[in-house]
Amino acid sequence: MPDLLTHEEYQAIGNSLDFPTNAFINGQFQASKSGNTFETINPATGQVIAKIAACNADDVDHAVMKARESFDQGHWSKLHPSERKEALIKLSKLIKRNIQELAVMESIDSGKPIRDCATIDLPETIDCLLWHAEAVDKIYDQTAPAGEDALAVIVREPIGVVGCVLPWNFPLLMLAWKIAPALAAGNSVIVKPAEQTSMTALRIGELAIEAGIPAGVLNILPGMGPEVGEPMGRHHGIDAVSFTGSTEVGRLFLEFSAQSNLKKIILECGGKNPAVVLSDADNLDSVAEHCVAAALWNMGQNCTANSRLIVHKDIKDTLLEKVREKMADWHTGDPMDPDNQLGAIISQEQYDKILGYIQSAKDEGAELIEGGNAIEVGDGLFIEPTLFAGVTSKMTIAKEEIFGPVFAMMVV
């Protein structure tokens, strides 16, 4: 795990960053075919960081053509597995070499605390690439049972052109989870980052070329869901799409596939997770610490966020007190300050949604124990870590994914 720098050092890196803004297709940065752009905003300050190329179906067509050409040429897809492994290891080393720059870029673009970007997101991105690089020449194919007169073998082959559609909550890590296995297997890849967080993905496109991954093999298309994601989902030249995001949009990708070429669709969608604590739990300090971390980490913007704490009535008062104590350790503020564990909420839309859920809990009769308010810091989007007790299974916050720093104690 890398050492943390100081607040001032991170700010200095932020001030010196050169933000990538154009799409990355066939090994080159290029403007969108329409010339349109969209603004990307630092959610901790409200400031526009850059104007990013807004791609559309024409750019998707172009990227698919280049990805297909690269796949058919075989410079990557037919490369010896050990050579693909070497290139992916080199990419992981380049990310490591640029770790501070990428961590700061991720933090500025997403509002995530720099301490998480530097000590979790970046190291895990590197590990994920390394893991898949190492797997390339270690996962064997299979021989199927057959009679004396036949030889039946099962061979893993790259599928062709793979589309990867990303969410904003772990921009680099989600990128790695998708591109690492797809590239390791020899596919050509088109990535659509979430529109809120395009920049680190664009930078990785550039580093991939430096690592020796041939032009056209990894393409990054920034833009809006309906303009880029949907044309990818419907494209006959894309053989599989791996999507992470909301359940609602995940369903759309199944429809796009059904209405086009029946491409394979891999979905990771939303979640609503409880911690269940029974009366014989013997270390409530540890339980409280883990429940709070799982609820608040990444401002609760996790599909695995522990948004419900279901607790036996015999221990509810003791646990509630310990949870309050542990919550006090989580400080919200400037994401570039490594002393803060919590940063900004990704967007105005998400911020309004979370405050709406907090209001619904108050209106529906839940008992507010901690937090419950916005934190006013300039034009930044900050919300207090919030705990409700007396929540029943009929209340909205017990049923719907909040994706914010809010959790609900329910007694059984």
Ligand code: NAD
């Ligand atoms: P989202 O579904 O709004 O967006 C995800 C991606 O889909 C973005 O790139 C977006 O541009 C694109 N998209 C949006 N509308 C589209 C459309 N009509 N057609 C095609 N593409 C479209 O999700 P989000 O708000 O970025 O992320 C939050 C959601 O992701 C939460 O529900 C969360 O639980 C889920 N998530 C799940 C996991 C997991 O591992 N299961 C991980 C992270 C996030």
